[in-house]
Amino acid sequence: MDLAVRKMPFEDTDKGHVLMNPQDMKALGVGEGDAVEIVSSRRSAVRVRSGDVRTGEIAADGVTRSNARTGVGEMVSVSPAQCQEAYQVTVSLAQMLPQHVQSILQPSAIKERLQGRIVGADDVVGMRVFSSRVLVTVVGVAPRGYAYVGQSTEIGLTPPETETYPLRFTTYEDIGGLDAEVEKVREMVEFPMRHPELFDRFGIEPPRGLLLWGPPGTGKTLVARALSSQLQVTFIHIDGPEVMHKYYGETERRLREVFSEASQKSPSIVFIDEIDAVAPKRSLVAGDVEKRVVAQLLALMDGMNTQSQVVVIGATNMPEMLDPALRRPGRFDREIYIGPPDSVGRHEILRIHARNMPLDSSVDLGLLGSLTAGFVGADLEILCKEAGMSALRRVRAAGQGRPVAVEMNDFLASMGTVQPAAARGLRFERSSTRLSDVAGMQSTKDRLRFVVENAMKIQGDLPEVRTVLLHGPSGNGKSTVVKALAGEFGLKFLEVTPAQILSGFPEKAVEDVFTASRRNVPCLVSFNRIDALTSAREGGQSLQAQIEHELETSSKVPGFLFVATSAAGKDLPGLPASTFDLELEVPAPDLDTRKELVRKFTSGLEMDDSLTVGSIAARTGGLTSGQVIAMCKKAFVLAAVEAKASGLGHGIASERHFDFVKEASLDDPKRRRIGDHDLVSGRGRGETCQENR
Numbered sequence: 001m002d003l004a005v006r007k008m009p010f011e012d013t014d015k016g017h018v019l020m021n022p023q024d025m026k027a028l029g030v031g032e033g034d035a036v037e038i039v040s041s042r043r044s045a046v047r048v049r050s051g052d053v054r055t056g057e058i059a060a061d062g063v064t065r066s067n068a069r070t071g072v073g074e075m076v077s078v079s080p081a082q083c084q085e086a087y088q089v090t091v092s093l094a095q096m097l098p099q100h101v102q103s104i105l106q107p108s109a110i111k112e113r114l115q116g117r118i119v120g121a122d123d124v125v126g127m128r129v130f131s132s133r134v135l136v137t138v139v140g141v142a143p144r145g146y147a148y149v150g151q152s153t154e155i156g157l158t159p160p161e162t163e164t165y166p167l168r169f170t171t172y173e174d175i176g177g178l179d180a181e182v183e184k185v186r187e188m189v190e191f192p193m194r195h196p197e198l199f200d201r202f203g204i205e206p207p208r209g210l211l212l213w214g215p216p217g218t219g220k221t222l223v224a225r226a227l228s229s230q231l232q233v234t235f236i237h238i239d240g241p242e243v244m245h246k247y248y249g250e251t252e253r254r255l256r257e258v259f260s261e262a263s264q265k266s267p268s269i270v271f272i273d274e275i276d277a278v279a280p281k282r283s284l285v286a287g288d289v290e291k292r293v294v295a296q297l298l299a300l301m302d303g304m305n306t307q308s309q310v311v312v313i314g315a316t317n318m319p320e321m322l323d324p325a326l327r328r329p330g331r332f333d334r335e336i337y338i339g340p341p342d343s344v345g346r347h348e349i350l351r352i353h354a355r356n357m358p359l360d361s362s363v364d365l366g367l368l369g370s371l372t373a374g375f376v377g378a379d380l381e382i383l384c385k386e387a388g389m390s391a392l393r394r395v396r397a398a399g400q401g402r403p404v405a406v407e408m409n410d411f412l413a414s415m416g417t418v419q420p421a422a423a424r425g426l427r428f429e430r431s432s433t434r435l436s437d438v439a440g441m442q443s444t445k446d447r448l449r450f451v452v453e454n455a456m457k458i459q460g461d462l463p464e465v466r467t468v469l470l471h472g473p474s475g476n477g478k479s480t481v482v483k484a485l486a487g488e489f490g491l492k493f494l495e496v497t498p499a500q501i502l503s504g505f506p507e508k509a510v511e512d513v514f515t516a517s518r519r520n521v522p523c524l525v526s527f528n529r530i531d532a533l534t535s536a537r538e539g540g541q542s543l544q545a546q547i548e549h550e551l552e553t554s555s556k557v558p559g560f561l562f563v564a565t566s567a568a569g570k571d572l573p574g575l576p577a578s579t580f581d582l583e584l585e586v587p588a589p590d591l592d593t594r595k596e597l598v599r600k601f602t603s604g605l606e607m608d609d610s611l612t613v614g615s616i617a618a619r620t621g622g623l624t625s626g627q628v629i630a631m632c633k634k635a636f637v638l639a640a641v642e643a644k645a646s647g648l649g650h651g652i653a654s655e656r657h658f659d660f661v662k663e664a665s666l667d668d669p670k671r672r673r674i675g676d677h678d679l680v681s682g683r684g685r686g687e688t689c690q691e692n693r
Contacts, residue, residue, distance in 0.1 A: 001028050001078050005070055006053065008061040010173045010352050014126040014133060016117040019051030019059040020078075030080050035118050035146065037081040041069030045081045045118045045146040062171025062230055063126035063135070071190060071230060072172060083118055086147035090156040094124060094135040095169070101129055107155040110136065114149040126169075131356040135169055170226040176352045176377065177345020178219055184336050185210065185223055189311050193231055193267050196309065207333040208304055209312040209326075211275075213319040214338035215519060217378030220315040223338065224271045227313075234268035236261065240277030244293070251289065252296040259300045259310070267309035275314035276321040284321075294323050301331045340519050341377065343370045349377050353384040360405040368411055373492060373559075374420040374428065374520035386414035426516050428494050428523065431487030438484045439600055439625070440593025441477060444470075444586055448485050448563075451582060455561055456489065456522065465581040466555040469530075471566040472586035475626030478565040481586075482526045491561070492523040498532040506533075507546045514550035521559030531568035534575050544574030551579060594620050594628050601632040608654035619658055634661045 001024065012019065018036070020028075025048060030036055036048045038060070044067035046060075053059050058078060060068070070076050091110060093102070113127040123138045139158055141147050149155075175182060192199055192206035199206050212220040228235035236258055245251045262268040272278060279294045304310055314332060316322060326332055341349060347369030354365065372380065390410040420428075435445045451465045470478045479495070486493035494517060501509045517525045527533070534544050554560050566572060570583045589597065594617040602616070620628045635658045639651035 002075050003056060003058040003078050005065060005072055005074050005076055006057045006059045007072055007172055008059045008064075009051075010176075011355065012051070012059075013061040013171070013173045014063065014128055015061075016114075016125070017047040017049050018064060019053050020048055021053045021055045021057070022050045023055055024058075025050060028078065028080065035081040035083045035148075037079050037146070038064070038068045038070075039077040039079070040074060042067065043120075044068045044123060045083060045120060047116070047118055061126070061173055062169075062226075063124055065171075065230065066232060067123050069232075071194060072186070074194070081118075081146055083146040083148055084143065085150035086119070086141055086143070086153045088140070088142040088154050088156065089114075089119060089147070089149060090139040090141075090158060091125070091136040092139055092158045093160045094137045096160075097134065101132065101134065104129060105134065105157075107157050110157065111149060111153065111155045114155070116148060116150075118146055118148045120146050128356065133169055168225065170222060170229050172226050172230060174352065175219060175222055175226055176349035177341030178223065178338065181336055181338055182223060182226070184334075185212075185227060188334055188336075189227055189269070189313070190231055193233065193309055193311070206309070207311065208301060208330065209314065209332040211319065211322075211327065211332040211335040212313065212315045212338050213335060214317060215340060215376060216317050217376040218338045218340060219377045220338045221271070221273060222377070224269065224313050224315065228269045228271075231267070231269075233309075234262065234265040236268060236270050238270065238272045238278075240272060240274035243278060244289075248289075251293050255293070255296055255300060259304070262310045263304070263308045268311075270310065270312045272312065272314045274316060275326075276316045276318045279323045279326055280321055281323050294325070298325055298331070301326075340374060343373070346370075346372050346375060346380060349380045350384065353381050354406075357384065357388060358405045360407040362408040363406065363411065364408060372415065372420075373522060375418070376420070379418055379420050383411065383414050383418050386417055387411045390414060420520070426494060426513065428492040428516075428520055430490075431483045431493050433480070433484040433487045435481070435484045435488045438477060438481050439596035440589050441481055441586065444481060444584055445484075447582075447584060448481065449488065452485065452489050452491075452561065456559070466560060467551055467562045467564075467580045467582075469564050469566060469570060469572075469580040469583045470586050471568075471570045471583065473588065473624055474567040475624035476586045476588060477625045478586050479526070479528055482524070482563045482565065485563070486524040492520055493526070494520075494523060495526045495528060497528050501533055501543075506543045510543065510546045510550055514554050518554055518557050518560060521557055522561075523559070524561045524563065527562070527564040529567060530564040531566040531572055534572040535568075541574065548575060548579060555581075588622070589625050589628065591617060591621075593625070594623075597625060597628045598632060601629050602636075602653075605636050606652045608652055610655055611653065611658070615655075616658060619662060631658065631661050 003020070003024065008019065017033075018038070025031070028036070030048055032049055033047050035045050037043060037045045038058075044064065046064055051059060058076065060070075065071060068076060093105070097105070110127075113129075114125060117125060119125060119138045119141055121138060121141050121144070125136050125138060126133055127136070128134070137160075139156075172182060188207050188210050196206065212223065214220060225235070238258060243251060243254050245254065258270060262270050279297050280290055282291045282294055285291065301312060304312075312332075314322075314326075319327075319335065327335070347366050350365045350368055350372075354363075368383075372383070375383065387406050387410040390413055391404050391406045395404050435449065438445065448468070451468060455464050455466060470482070472478060483493060483495070485491075494513070496513055501513075513525065517523055530547075533547065551562060554562065564580070570585070571577075572579075595613050598616045598620070599613045602613070616632070617628075620631060623631065636651065636653050638657045638661060639653040641651070643651035
């Protein structure tokens with residue numbers, strides 16, 4: 001029976017079996033746990049189990065595919081196989097393992113892990129030791145042919161002659177959340193290497209180079225390693241900064257040696273990590289060394305023999321810094337973006353990294369996947385390690401040897417210690433404020449809530465609103481309601497001030513903010529006082545154009561929300577009227593809002609019987625929300641100052657205190673003092689704070 005090879009679910013990897021559809025198993029005449037032979041470029045036998053696989057397909061892990069010399073998407077012939085119990089199996093380690101792992105791998109431990117496995121001469125068998133994949137090569141089997149390891153089988157262990165496989169043998173099952181990207185890479189590299197004759201028949205030149213770009217930690221190097229492991233080709237890894245030498249000609253000589261070795265050991269993959277360090281833009285570098293290195297790399301890629309089956313893969317997180325001459329067809333034929341995973345991808349990555357961890361029933365990896373927006377694969381790996389360390393600390397606290405499982409609280413606590421790579425340099429926060437905490441502004445809050453619910457498709461199918469402008473006088477609570485909106489819907493929140501943008505290179509700062517925000521969706525980005533950025537100034541046109549461009553680009557990204565605040569009205573110089581999807585005015589607080597503010601900020605404080613919430617609110621007519629709050633605070637500070645001066649224990653606020661605060665101009669230093677006391681700080685002349693004495 002001919003079947004198409006598919007990836008194995010990672011839970012079933014390294015267990016020595018393949019998965020087939022029950023209907024195909026019945027048609028083939030095999031049952032659960034029977035032996036089947038897989039024939040491609042090589043013959044191999046494994047046990048078969050029924051699984052969630054479509055008819056006409058067979059799911060095999062990376063080690064099984066390597067034994068059969070086949071790949072994902074290839075057709076293989078599957079037939080029943082006969083095997084008996086082996087009385088002697090000799091194996092050798094296929095990797096140079098750490099000493100603590102080698103000490104465990106005695107014949108008895110290997111036999112325990114291979115129990116029931118079907119093996120053949122020259123097969124490679126994968127097994128798990130701790131959290132690592134360990135590969136052993138089957139040197140010999142008695143009787144000859146296919147046999148399984150049973151209770152009476154003797155295991156012999158011989159020293160390895162050479163290191164056949166790398167210590168970190170990576171398969172496609174070890175990569176989560178990048179199915180579409182891996183498929184593009186396979187199409188560019190794996191298919192031409194497995195079937196070069198098809199390219200010759202169609203007169204197509206195989207690709208020479210591939211550029212993987214994206215944020216650090218998203219899996220660029222992992223994809224390249226998995227590709228070389230599955231193809232079983234020579235893999236030469238070059239770290240960009242390491243190849244650079246200070247002596248004249250040394251870097252060029254090293255590159256020539258690498259390409260010569262790759263050509264001699266073809267098929268091979270040359271992987272250049274941080275390639276921007278090797279081949280930066282020649283127009284931006286002043287030194288002669290970098291320019292010579294770029295020229296040498298261009299010459300080497302142009303001089304590669306199309307029949308030598310050498311592919312160059314470059315990886316960078318700064319593609320804009322790469323010399324344009326490399327980014328043309330014939331050198332790097334295609335550029336593939338390896339970005340942060342979505343919630344489904346994060347769930348898959350968490351399952352991969354947590355598969356060997358003892359998880360408590362409270363752990364919900366699907367929920368963690370939705371809570372870790374902006375986390376890349378490397379961040380999620382560290383998150384699992386930190387959660388494991390948290391559980392180990394409980395073991396130490398409770399006494400050594402006590403069994404313990406990793407709980408959901410361990411993961412949640414570790415999330416506060418792991419800074420996502422996509423958010424480094426910017427402070428994305430989780431707001432604890434809710435819309436109910438904001439006094440008044442009911443109409444504004446309702447409209448903003450409606451905007452988010454439609455943008456997140458919580459309800460309704462109306463046109464999505466991604467960008468909102470809140471305008472009105474300063475102090476009316478615009479910034480507060482934006483932060484509360486993020487807290488209400490559990491969105492990551494980034495507040496940007498004019499000072500953050502205008503210090504340094506404003507256009508680049510704006511680009512960095514929006515780039516990081518797109519990688520951290522769902523999120524809410526707030527530009528506080530955007531009118532300060534768009535106001536006319538020297539060179540301001542380019543900043544305004546940058547903001548407009550980034551808003552247009554980001555507004556197409558699902559999960560991205562942008563709310564700007566302005567104290568100068570809705571007409572922003574340099575930005576067209578159509579920039580924002582919605583414009584909302586935040587007016588001065590009405591009487592009901594002022595009452596709510598007064599009630600909130602006078603709660604628990606002592607007032608004279610003549611004062612009520614309504615009478616205080618009536619005195620605040622024409623004030624902004626911020627001024628109402630300040631008036632309440634300063635009136636009680638003034639009452640406390642007078643009480644201290646007169647020797648009374650507590651200050652009781654009265655109408656006189658509120659009237660004085662309202663009349664006093666706190667911007668005038670002469671009106672800030674009452675006698676010897678400062679109205680704001682509450683300290684007398686020459687008096688210091690208690691904690692500073």
